[in-house]
Structure formats: structure tokens, C-alpha cells
Amino acid sequence: MTRSEFRADINGLRGLSVALVVAYHLQLRAAGGGFIGVDVFFVVSGYLMTRILVQHHGGSPVRYVAFVAARARRIWPALGALIAVLLMAGAVALPPFDLASLSRQSLWALSFASNHFYLDHSGYANRTVDDLWLLHTWSLSVEWQFYLLYPLLLWGLIAAAQRWRPGASTASRRGALAVALAASCAFSLAWQAMQRASASETGLFLLPARAWELMAGGVVFLLGADGAPMAGPDRRVAAFTGIVLILVSALGLALLRLRPVGLDLVLLGPVFGAGLVLWAADVDNPVLRLGWLQAVGRWSYSIYLWHWPIIVAARLTPWPNDLKPWVWVAALALSVLAGGLSYRWIELPVLGRRREGWRGLARPAVALLVVVGLAGVALSTDGLSMRDRGYARAYPDYGASIHPLLFPERCSNFKKAAEAMTVCPIDRAGSARKVLVIGDSHAEHLWPWFVAHSKVSVDFFAASECPPVPAFERLQPGYRCKDYAALAWRKARAAEYDTVIVSARWATVGLAGPAYCHEALGGQCERVPAARKPGLVRQELRAVIERGLRAGKTVVVLDSAPEAGVRVPRHLAREQFWFGAPRLSIDRSAVSAANGWIDTLFEELRAQPGFHLASLRGTLCDDRVCRVYDDTLVRPIYYDESHFDPVWIAENARFLEPFVQRDGPAPSAAPVTTQ
Numbered sequence: 001m002t003r004s005e006f007r008a009d010i011n012g013l014r015g016l017s018v019a020l021v022v023a024y025h026l027q028l029r030a031a032g033g034g035f036i037g038v039d040v041f042f043v044v045s046g047y048l049m050t051r052i053l054v055q056h057h058g059g060s061p062v063r064y065v066a067f068v069a070a071r072a073r074r075i076w077p078a079l080g081a082l083i084a085v086l087l088m089a090g091a092v093a094l095p096p097f098d099l100a101s102l103s104r105q106s107l108w109a110l111s112f113a114s115n116h117f118y119l120d121h122s123g124y125a126n127r128t129v130d131d132l133w134l135l136h137t138w139s140l141s142v143e144w145q146f147y148l149l150y151p152l153l154l155w156g157l158i159a160a161a162q163r164w165r166p167g168a169s170t171a172s173r174r175g176a177l178a179v180a181l182a183a184s185c186a187f188s189l190a191w192q193a194m195q196r197a198s199a200s201e202t203g204l205f206l207l208p209a210r211a212w213e214l215m216a217g218g219v220v221f222l223l224g225a226d227g228a229p230m231a232g233p234d235r236r237v238a239a240f241t242g243i244v245l246i247l248v249s250a251l252g253l254a255l256l257r258l259r260p261v262g263l264d265l266v267l268l269g270p271v272f273g274a275g276l277v278l279w280a281a282d283v284d285n286p287v288l289r290l291g292w293l294q295a296v297g298r299w300s301y302s303i304y305l306w307h308w309p310i311i312v313a314a315r316l317t318p319w320p321n322d323l324k325p326w327v328w329v330a331a332l333a334l335s336v337l338a339g340g341l342s343y344r345w346i347e348l349p350v351l352g353r354r355r356e357g358w359r360g361l362a363r364p365a366v367a368l369l370v371v372v373g374l375a376g377v378a379l380s381t382d383g384l385s386m387r388d389r390g391y392a393r394a395y396p397d398y399g400a401s402i403h404p405l406l407f408p409e410r411c412s413n414f415k416k417a418a419e420a421m422t423v424c425p426i427d428r429a430g431s432a433r434k435v436l437v438i439g440d441s442h443a444e445h446l447w448p449w450f451v452a453h454s455k456v457s458v459d460f461f462a463a464s465e466c467p468p469v470p471a472f473e474r475l476q477p478g479y480r481c482k483d484y485a486a487l488a489w490r491k492a493r494a495a496e497y498d499t500v501i502v503s504a505r506w507a508t509v510g511l512a513g514p515a516y517c518h519e520a521l522g523g524q525c526e527r528v529p530a531a532r533k534p535g536l537v538r539q540e541l542r543a544v545i546e547r548g549l550r551a552g553k554t555v556v557v558l559d560s561a562p563e564a565g566v567r568v569p570r571h572l573a574r575e576q577f578w579f580g581a582p583r584l585s586i587d588r589s590a591v592s593a594a595n596g597w598i599d600t601l602f603e604e605l606r607a608q609p610g611f612h613l614a615s616l617r618g619t620l621c622d623d624r625v626c627r628v629y630d631d632t633l634v635r636p637i638y639y640d641e642s643h644f645d646p647v648w649i650a651e652n653a654r655f656l657e658p659f660v661q662r663d664g665p666a667p668s669a670a671p672v673t674t675q
Contacts, residue, residue: 008284008285008288009278010278011294012285012289012297013044013277013278013297014041014297015288015292015294015295015297015298016040016293017040017041017300018300018303020034020035020036020250021038021041022034022303022304022332024037025136025307025308026331027328030254032254032255032257033253033258035253039213039271040246040270040273040274041300042210043213043214043216043217043275044274045143045214045217046217048217049146049147049150050154050222051221053067053150053151054154054222067151069361071147073364075140076364076365078305078343079109079110079140079305080110081346082305082306082309082342083109083110084370086102086106086309087106087374088374090102095383095387095395096388097383097395099378099384100379102131102378103376103378103379103383104379106134106371107376109141110372114137114138114140115141115142116141116205116206118132118205129315130315130570130571131312131567131570132312136304136308142205142207146207146210150218157181157184158177174222178223181219181222185212185215188208189212189264191208192208204260213267216275217274217275220279235280236280238282239277240285242272242275242277242279243277243285243287243288245270245272246270248269295340296336299342299343300339301343301347302339302340302342303335303338304339306334306335306342307331307332307335311331314330315566350364389577395569395570398573402645406639407445407447407462411460412463413461413464413466413484415478415480417480418480418483421461421480421483423461424447424459424461425460426450426451426454426459426460428456431455431457431662432662433456433498433499434456434457434458434459434497434498435454435458435459435498436458436491436494436499436500436501437458437459437460437500437501437503438461438462438488438491438492439468439503440465440466440468440504441462441464441505442504442560442561443460443502443504444460445644446501446644446653448646448647449649449650450656452650453650453657454660455660455661456660456662459491459497461487461488463480463484465481466480467504467505467509468484468504469485469504469509469540470485470486470540471485471536471540489544493547498552498553499555499556500548500556501556501659502545502557505560506598507594507598509598537598538597542601545611546605546608549608549609552610555610556612556613556614556659557602557611558615559613559614560594561617561620562588562591562617562621562628567640567641568584568637568638568639569640569645572628572636582628584628585626586626586627587624588621588625588626612659616652616653616655619652630648635647635648
């Protein structure tokens with residue numbers, strides 16, 4: 001955008017979008033919907049690209065080259081500088097396995113295909129993501145892919161309009177083009193919604209799922225506030241309405257605790273809001289002209305580039321479970337500072353050189369090739385493995401070593417329809433008893449112990465991310481938690497089982513943003529205020545457990561184990577590389593605070609015959625901290641942030657032994673607990 005084309009409203013909208021994204025990634029209070037900043041930015045990008053293509057470029061191959069080259073000059077230098085700094089810092093501070101991972105990600109980011117890489121390697125903005133340094137470049141890859149394809153679509157539509165109505169005026173042809181592009185946009189959105197591709201991360205990371213947002217910006221340009229300015233008051237109302245729509249959408253998504261996947265039509269709010277602001281062209285809008293918002297808007301690209309690696313670095317501090325407020329303040333300040341410096345010393349000098357076509361790409365291209373070379377050297381040497389002092393050498397093989405011991409993937413009921421859900425049996429020949437294990441992935445991680453020690457047959461009926469709480473449902477597409485819970489407890493009351501073992505990630509059940517589906521609502525699901533969720537979970541869980549006890553079942557419930565909040569094996573390997581020994585632990589008081597709401601229910605149920613409460617907190621914790629590393633076994637206790645290492649759990653779940661003996665537990669036996 002040249003100085004003559006500069007619009008303060010667009011710059012302010014850029015500032016607003018990056019502020020929302022940074023706040024979301026910093027996990028600031030009430031910023032849980034800030035991920036829509038990316039959607040807003042896509043609309044802005046589509047608007048600007050359409051303006052550039054319509055006003056300054058024809059449909060010739062030469063103009064196509066000039067357009068792509070201009071986009072490269074805008075994106076390459078700052079991205080290359082960021083990756084170069086990360087690689088050089090990583091060569092000093094990161095263990096070899098981390099540097100190799102960073103190098104691999106760098107090559108994907110520099111090839112603008114990182115959205116495909118991260119589709120297979122991440123969950124967006126997951127708290128435990130502490131090695132995906134360039135995760136945020138997925139959006140740059142989507143934009144670059146759009147830049148390559150969009151001119152062809154737009155010029156094809158222009159050519160079709162000219163052939164269809166050769167004598168039509170420019171305004172008429174632009175209107176026809178807007179209609180055609182709007183139809184393409186609507187088709188893209190409708191296809192996405194019907195395919196339900198966004199029920200997975202596919203709807204987040206890939207261009208087909210995002211194309212409608214980018215094309216929506218093009219439609220706004222063609223509809224023509226630039227060509228036919230609105231009246232002053234009407235323009236101001238439209239702009240303010242758009243700003244309010246964006247902010248209300250962000251706040252609403254935060255209050256509903258919706259994740260940035262599976263939203264589809266919900267994103268019409270922020271997309272329409274951004275479109276209104278652009279359509280109004282209110283360059284004197286007092287909100288968008290705020291000084292700090294204008295500065296953030298100018299630096300938005302560089303701030304976006306730098307903020308995420310700084311946040312990842314913050315997660316490597318000694319406080320990964322409870323980052324201090326000053327760490328987040330420092331991360332925010334560093335993001336803005338680094339963004340400002342990058343804008344001043346990298347973006348501006350490159351943008352100031354107005355060479356056309358590929359001639360202006362010589363220096364950025366050479367610099368980019370140097371960065372590719374740095375990444376290639378680091379990757380080909382396994383992260384400069386000669387630096388490994390032996391402490392972290394075993395980590396890269398850890399995942400492969402435990403995979404055969406984990407709960408079988410063939411037995412997973414994750415997002416399966418009710419009729420497809422199945423049990424996973426551990427058969428013991430000659431056993432007259434059968435035990436049922438139900439729960440989410442925190443039931444699945446008990447599998448290695450039962451395989452190694454059970455004397456009776458055991459059926460696992462588990463569904464990851466679905467706790468066995470009746471009336472619990474997740475509103476994201478694909479989940480069948482309500483169906484799973486109903487089936488699980490129906491099986492629990494079946495005559496073939498005398499004992500039911502229940503395990504779940506209780507600490508997060510009341511915080512997961514569920515809906516509740518009551519018979520009184522005719523089977524419909526509704527959201528409930530966050531303050532009521534724990535009460536409803538306790539109510540539903542108590543009722544179903546007591547129903548099982550009345551049916552004569554022995555019910556064993558495992559309470560929540562401590563959660564580390566980081567990928568434990570990786571974090572311990574880093575500490576061994578840096579300090580020579582693991583240091584990570586979990587604050588015991590945080591465990592009690594996270595689980596107090598559900599622990600009270602389990603304590604109350606302990607008085608009922610046939611109910612048993614079991615816990616690993618006594619094994620893992622003293623009065624102050626809980627361990628995440630076993631010095632005797634010389635291995636991590638968790639294989640991620642909350643699931644037990646299979647070798648460790650196979651040695652340490654002995655409290656389950658009374659329930660898997662041939663004769664079984666006596667109904668009147670005292671509760672078994674290791675608290």
C-alpha cells in the first residue's frame with residue numbers, strides 16, 4: 001500500500017486484529033475469543049489484494065509475476081529475519097532434538113506450506129505447545145497460497161464478465177464481478193459447513209476452509225465504498241457497528257468457551273463486522289485512529305511474527321505450570337518492541353525500494369536462501385548433535401518406545417457414533433469374573449497396568465475427551481459424549497460385570513464448556529453458566545453412581561491425578577540438557593484447588609457400601625509438591641502433560657489389585673485409597 005493509498009481505518013483494523021490474536025495467545029482474561037483476529041485479518045487481506053489486482057494489475061502473465069513478487073517483498077524479509085534469529089539462538093540454547101524440530105518447522109514455514117505441517121502436528125494454541133516455534137505461520141501459508149491462486153480466479157471472472165457484457169460500463173462489470181465473487185464465497189462457506197471439515201483442525205489450517213473469508217474482503221471492495229462514498233453519519237454508524245460486531249463476537253466466543261475449530265457459520269459475525277468497517281471507509285473513525293492502535297497496525301505483521309516465539313520461550317521458564325504475571329507482561333512488551341524494531345529496520349527499507357517484478361527480490365531471495373541453508377545444516381546434523389552432553393540423547397526415541405504399550409488405537413471410541421462404539425477386551429482364560437473400566441483418556445492410560453496384572457477379564461469402554469458424566473456434551477462437531485456416557489453406564493449395570501472402575505480427567509470436566517442435555521428439554525442441549533457446571537456434574541455423577549450401587553455393583557472411582565501442564569518427557573529432557581538433572585514438579589496446592597469441587601463428592605460417597613475411592617496423589621505428592629520423574633525407574637511419570645507413562649503406571653497402580661482378583665472384592669470391604 002503506497003502512502004497515497006494509506007487508509008487509517010484499515011491500519012486500525014489491522015491493529016485491532018493483531019491485538020485480539022496476541023491477547024488470545026497470552027491467555028488474558030476474557031480474551032478466549034481473540035482467535036477471530038486472524039479471520040478479521042483475512043478479510044482485510046482479501047480486500048487489499050482485490051483492490052491491488054483490480055486497480056493496478058491486468059490479467060497478463062507479466063502482471064501476475066509483478067503481483068507475486070510484490071507479495072514476496074512484503075512477506076519474505078521479516079519472516080526470514082525471524083527464523084534466522086531463532087535458529088542462531090536455538091544453536092546456543094536449545095538441546096539438539098529441539099533445534100532439529102525448529103529447523104524442520106523453518107523449512108516448512110519458508111516454503112509456505114506450514115499449515116499442512118501443523119495440521120498433523122499440533123492443536124491450535126494448546127497450553128502444552130512448547131516446541132512449535134512457528135505454529136503461527138500457518139496463516140501466512142494460507143495467505144501465500146491465496147496470493148498464488150486468487151489472481152487467476154479474479155482475472156478469470158473479469159474476462160468472463162467482459163465477454164458476457166462487452167459494452168457494459170465499468171461500474172456494471174464491477175457489480176457483476178462482485179456477484180460472481182460473492183457466489184464463490186458463499187459456495188466455499190456452504191461446502192465447508194456441509195462437509196463438516198471444520199470438525200477437525202482441517203477447518204482451521206487449510207486454504208479451502210478459509211478462502212471464503214479472504215474472498216469476502218474482495219466482495220466488500222467490489223461493492224464499492226471506494227467508488228461511491230457513503231454519507232458521513234451513515235459511514236460512522238456502519239464503522240462503529242462493524243467494530244462492535246468484532247468485539248462482541250470475540251467476547252461471546254470467550255464466554256461460551258468455544259475453541260477455534262468447528263465454528264463455520266459462527267465466524268460470519270466477525271467477518272461481517274470487518275466487512276462493514278472496510279465498506280464504510282471511515283478514515284476519521286475515532287476508535288480506529290487511536291494512536292496506539294495505529295502504531296500496532298503499522299507494526300502488525302512484525303508483531304504477529306515475533307509474539308508467538310516469545311510466548312513459546314516464556315513456556316520454557318522455570319514456571320511452566322503457573323506463569324507469573326510479570327512473565328506475560330514481559331512477553332507482551334518484547335513482542336511490541338521486537339515488532340517495532342523489525343518494522344523499522346527490515347520492513348521499511350525493503351518496502352522503500354520500488355523495483356518492479358523479480359528485480360526487487362534479489363536481496364530478499366539471497367537472504368532467504370541463507371536462512372534455508374542454516375536450517376538445512378542444523379537439520380542434517382540432528383540439531384548440531386555434537387553439542388549433546390548425553391543428558392537428553394534418549395528423548396527423540398521415547399515416543400516410539402512407549403507407543404506399543406499404550407491403549408490400542410483400534411479400540412478408540414473418539415468421536416464415534418453410538419452404534420460404532422466398542423469395548424476393548426483383556427481376556428483371561430478361565431476367569432469367572434469380568435470387570436468394566438469406563439472413562440475418557442484418563443481411563444485409557446490405565447490399560448498397561450491391567451494388561452500386566454489383572455487376574456480376571458477386563459473390558460475397557462472409553463472415549464477420549466468424553467468423561468462418563470450423564471447429560472454432558474461438547475458442542476463442537478463430531479463429539480458423541482452424551483451417547484457415550486449413556487452407553488457406558490448402561491454397560492456398568494449389565495449382569496456380566498460385578499465391578500466398575502471409573503477414571504476421568506475430573507479437574508477439567510466442569511470447565512470444558514459443555515452443554516447439558518436433560519430429558520426435560522426434550523433431548524435438546526443447552527449451555528449453562530460456568531458457575532452452575534460443577535454443580536450439575538456432581539448432581540449427574542452422584543445419581544448414576546448411586547444407581548449402580550443400588551444394582552449391587554462395586555464402583556471404584558479414581559480421583560484426578562496431578563497435571564503437569566507441559567509435555568513432561570520433553571521438558572525433563574531439556575532440564576537434563578541445561579542443568580544435568582530434572583527439576584520440574586507440580587504444586588500440591590494447585591492440585592487441590594483444581595479438584596476441590598469434585599473431591600467433595602467422592603468423599604461423601606465413600607460412606608456408601610460398595611463405593612471405593614482410589615488415588616495416586618499419596619504416591620506422587622508430599623505436602624508441597626508432586627513428582628513428575630521417577631528416580632527408581634529413571635523415567636518420566638507422564639508421557640504428556642497429564643497421562644501416565646505406561647511403564648510407570650504398570651508398576652504403580654497396585655491399589656487396583658483387590659478388584660481384579662479371581663474372587664473379587666467383598667461388597668463391604670473398606671474403601672481402598674492411597675491418598
